Amino acid sequence: MKKLINQIDTVVTEQMEGLAACWPHLQVNYDPRFIWHPQHENAVALVSGGGSGHEPLHAGFIGTGMLTGACPGEVFTSPTPDQMIECARKVDNGAGVLFFIKNYTGDILNFETAVEMLHEEGINVGTVIIDDDVAVKDSLYTAGRRGVAGTLFVEKIVGAAALQGYNLEACETLGREVNNATRSFGVALAACTVPAAGKPSFELADNEIEFGVGIHGEPGIERRSLQDVDTLVDSVMAQLMDDTPWLRTLRHWDRHTGGWVETTSTNTQFDNHGEYIVLINGLGGTPESELYGVARAVTHAAQQRGINIVRHLVGNYCTSLDMAGFSVSLLKCTPTLLQLWDAPVNTPALRWGC
Known part of the structure; x- marks a missing residue:
């Protein structure tokens, strides 16, 4: 450590x-x-x-x-x-x-x-x-x-x-x-290290990610193979837009x-009606340049789904020490919420x- x-x-x-x-x-x-x-x-x-x-x-x-x-x-x-x-x-x-x-x-x-x-x-x-x-x-x-x-x-x-x-x-x-x-979904590429523990909170192989990770390293939906950013973000957006x-x-x-x-x-129903605010959030160990790559992919995925994103926020706002990864949060907003x-x-x- x-x-x-x-x-x-x-x-x-x-x-x-x-x-x-x-x-x-x-x-x-x-x-x-x-x-x-x-x-x-x-x-x-x-x-x-x-x-x-x-x-x-x-x-x-x-x-x-x-x-x-x-x-x-x-x-x-x-x-x-x-x-x-x-x-x-x-x-x-x-x-x-x-x-x-x-x-x-x-x-x-x-x-x-x-x-x-x-x-x-x-x-x-x-x-x-x-x-x-x-x-x-x-x-x-x-x-x-x-x-x-x-x-x-x-x-x-x-x-x-x-x-x-x-x-x-x-x-x-x-x-x-x-x-x-509001809906959020996170992905980890590597674990964080809690000072009191002195070692990473979980282990991932070089080609693995934690899909649906929590901000303390809690597991999500599954561990899966690392994909290119466009494919990965499209999978995240599918989770966020799921209206089950x-x-x-x-x-x-x-x-x-x-x-x-x-x-x-x-x-709340998420669909292609209305306006959305998106937060591309770093988990502490991801370069800001890569977060903007995620923002590009999110914007493209939203356009393909007819989703109108009216505000973007990109950066480290809710981190998990030095965890490598990101989360995407969407807020379906009304005119009052946007104001x-x-x-x-x-x-x-x-x-x-x-």
């Missing part, structure tokens, strides 16, 4: 110190760990979090027009309830706090604990669970689809809405709408009753219109 680190047990803290040094508008708390940015008065506070190793998700998206705070766990490990509680206390300005939770078992359990305790304190809190990965319905880490790079769509669009004055209930409803209209009906069941916090409610929804996507944003990892 070759890593630019000092000691394994100080990796996350030292990286937080570096982030704070580079972006003085961010405020950092080390015990418990969370990062935040002062929110506009009377705006809903938006808090996300998860295991470290996926940077810039989530701390890189704190700032005007996006997140208010983030709770980084250890590498590939959920943050703890005390991190979430202290972060929510710090950022709440009376308009309420909305948690974005990726659909992993540890994240769900810890965020749910935090939500219940904050409710007892009288803090108005809501939740949006993100499950955009269509590669699997279940994995060792989840009950249902995993939350992956499509998280960026939710954080950006709801971030713009909060800045425009949407209340907590409206932000929560919007977050679920974006999640339901699938019922999803997710829990959310009911602020009025102070309890958890299960809601079911079917997948919120285009709204100004100013964060360390995403900036436009400012």
Whole structure:
């Protein structure tokens, strides 16, 4: 293992110190760990979090027009309830706090604990669970689809809405709408190396890829032979555009009753009607030049299917340490979602219109 680190047990803290040094508008708390940015008065506070190793998700998206705070766990490990509680206390300005939770078992359990305790304190809190990965319905880490790079769509669009004055209930409803209209699919060419493990998390032969990989290296649909980029991307697009009906069941916090409610929804129909935003996301170890090669192939595959892509975003946004590979996320957007996507944003990892 070759890593630019000092000691394994100080990796996350030292990286937080570096982030704070580079972006003085961010405020950092080390015990418990969370990062935040002062929110506009009377705006809903938006808090996300998860295991470290996926940077810039989530701390890189704190700032005007996006997140208010983030709770980084250890590498590939959920943050703890005390991190979430202290972060929510710090950022709440009376308009309420909305948690974005990726659909992993540890994240769900810890965020749910935090939500219940904050409710007892009288803090108005809501939740949006993100499950955009269509590669699997279940994995060792989840009950249902995993939350992956499509998280960026939710954080950006709801971030713009909060800045425009949407209340907590409206932000929560919007977050679920974006999640339901988002699909992601990932491919790994080589595994990542977690510092605490000191070796790659899985092995692939020189001619193998993991088709449908998760952002922690979880398996997807199958291992298959490496193909040229056009053929590979066409297979990914086929997965993303598959409209086989699938019922999803997710829990959310009911602020009025102070309890958890299960809601079911079917997948949003993806077809050649409407407009799409596409995210070509690097997993950490893929050159940007190759990601643009993927973008070319995605654009061509979309044109062949009559799909109208109106916005592209290419780069490393939801990584898996040094994993070689990519993911593609599609958001079927309405005029309102597109307007919120285009709204100004100013964060360390995403900036436009400012």
